[in-house]
Amino acid sequence: MLKGLIDYLDSVHRRDPAPRSRWEILLYPGVWALGFHRAAHWLFEAKLYFLARLVNHFGRFLTAIDIHPGARIGKHFFIDHGFTVIGETAEIGDNVTIYQCVTLGGTNPTNGKGGKRHPTIGDNVIIGSGAQVIGPITVGTRARIGANAVVTDDVAEGATMIGMKARSTLVPAEEWIKEFIPYGTPCDEPCEDQVAEGAKRIESLEADLELLKAQIEQLKSAPAPETARRSGTDS
Structure with missing residues (x-):
């Protein structure tokens, strides 16, 4: 015992x-x-x-x-x-x-x-x-x-x-x-793989978001189709 x-x-x-x-x-x-x-x-x-x-x-x-x-x-x-x-x-x-x-x-x-x-x-x-x-x-x-x-x-x-x-x-x-x-x-074994994969995914989503913002800004700055037609007629 x-x-x-x-x-x-x-x-x-x-x-x-x-x-x-x-x-x-x-x-x-x-x-x-x-x-x-x-x-x-x-x-x-x-x-x-x-x-x-x-x-x-x-x-x-x-x-x-x-x-x-x-x-x-x-x-x-x-x-x-x-x-x-x-x-x-x-x-x-x-x-x-x-x-x-x-x-x-x-x-x-x-x-x-x-x-x-x-x-x-x-x-x-x-x-x-x-x-x-x-x-x-x-x-x-x-x-x-x-x-x-x-x-x-x-x-x-x-x-x-x-x-x-x-x-x-x-x-x-x-x-x-x-x-x-x-x-x-x-903390430095299997869970790290999950964290790293999640970080990569977040980076990818943030890059996509920045691209969408840039495209929206381009659309905002481009002249409207009606305005472009009027400019061509005036000339």
Whole structure:
């Protein structure tokens, strides 16, 4: 058990350079929230639902992180900072990293039954701050969800999702195989291509606009057809 805890703390340190020691990591709200969830989930599996909820609410009070006791979470799960909500039927793989203010939320079932309402998150996924991942969708292995993205459809393995509603950007293979890239929102990787393409488009539209303005000015300065005919008659 001690070795498992040390391995977990070391996995957090590999993803967060801020702490100077394992003792600091032990103070992280995400670490405490996961500990409370492990206990609450054990009670939930034993059908001790009230006690599971009691532990859940106590953990939420202390950490500002709300993880439903029914959620299934794999190894080395790390919530950086907090203010996160994870729903009952969410399933989270190994080595998943979530930043602050993320929701793994559910959709309203149309058949009146609970069922699978929350996302399934694959291994090594990174979810950026403020992202909302909604519904019984699957986020593939090594996918990245950018900050403030709203994801309501399945995400392919290795994809980076940005925007509202989130769209995928292509990720080169050499980026896909990296062990960990912080925050899930690349600034000098796939998003740059989108920005550069948008800038080119804006430049093209501005050039077209200048051309149209020049043509309008030429039309304004040209004599009217009736005036030209009168000038020819007078001569």
